[in-house]
Amino acid sequence: MPNQNGSIYGLSILSPIIDDPSVNxxxxxxxxxxxxxxxxxxxxxxxxxxxxxxARFVVLDDVIFVGYPSVEEHLQSKxxxxxxxxxxxxxTYLRGLIAAAPQQLxxxxxxxxxxxxxxxxxxxxxxxxxxxxxTTFLFAAVNxxxxxxxxxALQTQxxxxxFIVTHQGTEPARLQSEFAQFAAKLKSLPIPxxxxxxxxxxxxxxxxxx
Amino acid sequence: xxxxxxxxxxxxAVTPMKPWKTIIVRAIFFLLWNLKFLQxxxxxxxxxxxxxWVIVPAGKFPHLAASQKQENLKNDYMFFFSNxxxxxxxxxxxxxxxxASGLNLVWRWSDKFPGSVPVTPFKQYIxxxxxxxxxxxxxxxxxxxxxxxSAHIVQASFDSLAAQAETSSxxxxxxxxxxxVLEVQAHLxxxxxxxxVF
Numbered sequence: 001m002p003n004q005n006g007s008i009y010g011l012s013i014l015s016p017i018i019d020d021p022s023v024n025x026x027x028x029x030x031x032x033x034x035x036x037x038x039x040x041x042x043x044x045x046x047x048x049x050x051x052x053x054x055a056r057f058v059v060l061d062d063v064i065f066v067g068y069p070s071v072e073e074h075l076q077s078k079x080x081x082x083x084x085x086x087x088x089x090x091x092t093y094l095r096g097l098i099a100a101a102p103q104q105l106x107x108x109x110x111x112x113x114x115x116x117x118x119x120x121x122x123x124x125x126x127x128x129x130x131x132x133x134x135t136t137f138l139f140a141a142v143n144x145x146x147x148x149x150x151x152x153a154l155q156t157q158x159x160x161x162x163f164i165v166t167h168q169g170t171e172p173a174r175l176q177s178e179f180a181q182f183a184a185k186l187k188s189l190p191i192p193x194x195x196x197x198x199x200x201x202x203x204x205x206x207x208x209x210x
Numbered sequence: 211x212x213x214x215x216x217x218x219x220x221x222x223a224v225t226p227m228k229p230w231k232t233i234i235v236r237a238i239f240f241l242l243w244n245l246k247f248l249q250x251x252x253x254x255x256x257x258x259x260x261x262x263w264v265i266v267p268a269g270k271f272p273h274l275a276a277s278q279k280q281e282n283l284k285n286d287y288m289f290f291f292s293n294x295x296x297x298x299x300x301x302x303x304x305x306x307x308x309x310a311s312g313l314n315l316v317w318r319w320s321d322k323f324p325g326s327v328p329v330t331p332f333k334q335y336i337x338x339x340x341x342x343x344x345x346x347x348x349x350x351x352x353x354x355x356x357x358x359x360s361a362h363i364v365q366a367s368f369d370s371l372a373a374q375a376e377t378s379s380x381x382x383x384x385x386x387x388x389x390x391v392l393e394v395q396a397h398l399x400x401x402x403x404x405x406x407v408f
Contacts, residue, residue, distance in 0.1 A: 040348075064341075085293070150349075150362075154350060157364045157398065
């Protein structure tokens with residue numbers, strides 16, 4: 001149950017960040033700097049590697065103190081959170097990720113405690129699993145379609161709209177012939193690449209009015 | 211750094227809980243998982259693409275090396291990660307209006323949770339416990355939860371029609387095509403551009 005909902009796997013990773021006062025900028029700031037410029041489009045490591053529907057990185061500076069009578073306490077380390085919603089098997093996913101984007105992942109995770117680097121995929125998988133948290137409850141609006149199926153369906157939706165519009169009132173024999181050609185052409189098209197329609201977005205924190 | 215990518219907003223929040231309350235929350239999630247009808251309102255809102263809760267017990271923050279300082283926490287912490295469509299205000303307003311009892315059931319065990327109604331202190335609480343996303347990726351940034359559901363409906367109907375396109379007579383195909391259009395007409399269109407946010 002916890003990490004899986006249908007065919008969707010909910011990966012939750014909490015990686016301690018190196019705390020070294022002699023390093024300037026600090027490791028957490030260096031991670032933030034990398035993440036600020038990392039592509040969220042087709043060049044993203046999550047777009048290049050297979051199987052990621054959605055993912056986020058968050059640098060957790062500290063836990064939140066909500067006020068008395070809650071206990072005020074603070075984390076001894078900062079943590080890098082990775083939350084990913086992915087297709088299928090975890091080992092396959094992690095191996096795919098490190099194979100597709102070793103340099104980007106090294107750049108980020110070299111600032112984390114115990115990171116073994118990308119040269120040994122088994123060690124990378126073991127490291128990520130040592131930082132993995134069990135997802136308590138995972139919800140997915142669509143939990144039985146893979147990423148390729150989803151991208152294909154979005155492509156079909158657009159194409160079908162156009163076909164219906166341009167074939168209103170078409171006589172049956174011609175409609176059938178042209179639909180058969182349309183279906184064959186649609187089937188022959190490659191599946192759209194993940195995040196290929198991403199718009200460039202200016203820096204936006206996503207404040208409380210967004 | 212952005213909480214937004216296309217039409218999807220990434221909300222990340224963490225709330226402290228006394229450890230003895232964690233057991234209760236886990237039991238609630240167990241029921242929610244196994245009694246699927248309890249999720250009906252959440253599904254019907256149809257603006258969340260993925261969401262999860264992750265409870266981290268006080269002693270379970272990963273400790274990977276002797277050089278890393280040991281945590282010494284008294285609280286358990288419940289992380290909440292949501293990927294939803296619409297604005298922050300729309301999201302919380304909808305939850306407060308439609309899912310108040312469900313929200314209260316899950317979050318009442320977190321310290322200082324004010325309840326989801328009235329909505330103003332609820333929003334103040336979320337503002338306090340929310341933290342900003344540093345990097346947000348989605349493979350289909352322009353597709354909302356409804357776009358995804360509609361696309362799969364269109365694909366299924368299209369596959370069914372395509373399977374019989376070769377073997378039907380033109381009149382049979384035309385009848386099947388009309389049926390197809392009726393099935394998909396509410397699910398068509400381009401996902402379009404993301405809304406401009408100021």
